[in-house]
Amino acid sequence: MSQNSRRTRVRQLAESVWPGRTVNGYANLIAARLRKLADEGSTGMLPVSGHGDGAVFFRDGQVVYAESSRTSPPAPRARDLAALGLVPGEAPGSAGAGGTGAAGTVATRSVSRLGGMLELTELIIDALTELLSSESRYAKFRHAEVAPAGHGRPLAVETLLAEVQRRHEVLRQLAPVVTPDTTVSCESSLSLPSAQVSPAQWALLIRADGGTTPRGLAMHLGRSVFGTTIEVYRLLELGLLVVPGRPPAPADGRPGTGISFIRAVSGGRGSDA
Amino acid sequence: MILPEAGDLLTPAMAIDGFRLGCLIDATTGMVLASVQKQDTPAPPTAAAGAADIVSVLTLLNGKLATGEILEDVMITFSDSFFMVRPVGRDTEPRILLLVVADRHRTNLAMAHRSLRDLCASFPA
Numbered sequence: 544m545s546q547n548s549r550r551t552r553v554r555q556l557a558e559s560v561w562p563g564r565t566v567n568g569y570a571n572l573i574a575a576r577l578r579k580l581a582d583e584g585s586t587g588m589l590p591v592s593g594h595g596d597g598a599v600f601f602r603d604g605q606v607v608y609a610e611s612s613r614t615s616p617p618a619p620r621a622r623d624l625a626a627l628g629l630v631p632g633e634a635p636g637s638a639g640a641g642g643t644g645a646a647g648t649v650a651t652r653s654v655s656r657l658g659g660m661l662e663l664t665e666l667i668i669d670a671l672t673e674l675l676s677s678e679s680r681y682a683k684f685r686h687a688e689v690a691p692a693g694h695g696r697p698l699a700v701e702t703l704l705a706e707v708q709r710r711h712e713v714l715r716q717l718a719p720v721v722t723p724d725t726t727v728s729c730e731s732s733l734s735l736p737s738a739q740v741s742p743a744q745w746a747l748l749i750r751a752d753g754g755t756t757p758r759g760l761a762m763h764l765g766r767s768v769f770g771t772t773i774e775v776y777r778l779l780e781l782g783l784l785v786v787p788g789r790p791p792a793p794a795d796g797r798p799g800t801g802i803s804f805i806r807a808v809s810g811g812r813g814s815d816a
Numbered sequence: 817m818i819l820p821e822a823g824d825l826l827t828p829a830m831a832i833d834g835f836r837l838g839c840l841i842d843a844t845t846g847m848v849l850a851s852v853q854k855q856d857t858p859a860p861p862t863a864a865a866g867a868a869d870i871v872s873v874l875t876l877l878n879g880k881l882a883t884g885e886i887l888e889d890v891m892i893t894f895s896d897s898f899f900m901v902r903p904v905g906r907d908t909e910p911r912i913l914l915l916v917v918a919d920r921h922r923t924n925l926a927m928a929h930r931s932l933r934d935l936c937a938s939f940p941a
Binding site for chain 1 (some may be wrong): 865912
């Protein structure tokens with residue numbers, strides 16, 4: 544089933560709208576539903592709708608895949624998963640031919656796959672972060688609905704919810720400066736500061752010339768919306784990107800708008816879980 | 817733990833005298849990928865978040881200085897512990913960070929530094 548037709552189906556399923564909205568929106572309801580599905584050891588698909596459509600796929604009570612129409616889909620890269628040893632049911636460290644079985648060899652193969660594992664997992668968590676927004680709502684769970692090819696390692700629901708909550712807190716911190724949907728563009732003035740950027744940041748800079756959003760950049764590059772928003776924030780800090788209508792970051796100097804991961808884990812408001 | 821398999825990579829770090837905590841962290845998002853710890857350890861999410869914040873600030877500093885240098889490691893000394901942070905792999909862009917917390921009274925800092933350098937260098941780019 545193609546990506547678009549699957550999303551269309553998810554939307555149809557999600558149109559059996561959930562009743563009753565809590566003070567904090569639907570995110571708490573979705574989190575509670577995910578926990579219940581985990582407790583029951585469910586296998587299948589939970590359609591979610593809201594700003595965008597998406598679904599969370601379960602296998603034996605653990606999340607194996609998630610996608611949202613507002614984040615980059617993990618699926619197009621699924622063809623690389625077999626090479627990475629991430630095909631379903633495979634034991635850790637068992638991929639690839641020619642392994643000696645020695646601990647060092649297994650560790651080396653694991654490391655070489657770490658980037659691939661991280662990339663896939665990041666996109667799944669990115670989709671969940673979007674799906675668990677306050678505007679989302681879920682529809683009836685579809686038992687035994689098969690996850691699309693290329694799903695990753697099973698992830699515990701509680702681990703995912705904690706990570707999503709942390710990300711929402713980071714996004715709250717960034718909101719006064721930039722959100723995933725804030726338009727940004729390159730600073731084109733002659734007083735452009737000299738700066739050193741990473742290859743990943745450079746890829747964003749050269750695509751932000753005419754004005755775009757972190758979400759647009761992420762979708763274009765197949766990257767995480769959350770990660771791209773943070774990188775865009777860092778480019779704003781460097782004065783290489785600007786939000787049209789606002790002064791560049793160095794002249795801005797507003798206190799308390801910086802990103803802090805430690806504040807996100809210790810001082811979050813915790814409305815998601 | 818998001819990537820339990822990655823915990824295998826931390827096993828060699830546990831051989832460091834005074835080892836208390838090891839974490840692999842996504843430098844961009846601050847997400848803890850894997851962690852191993854001994855009993856009397858600081859909370860991994862908080863320690864990892866602090867490490868990611870420090871590297872984020874240093875990356876911003878490096879970006880503004882624009883000297884073409886890359887961050888090799890960060891060594892922090894508290895009264896009772898060492899915090900050691902090092903980018904994994906040989907990329908110029910630190911995608912994954914290794915954090916090791918060790919007991920200051922039981923750790924030879926130079927030896928620990930060397931162990932982490934060798935460990936990170938052994939990771940394929």
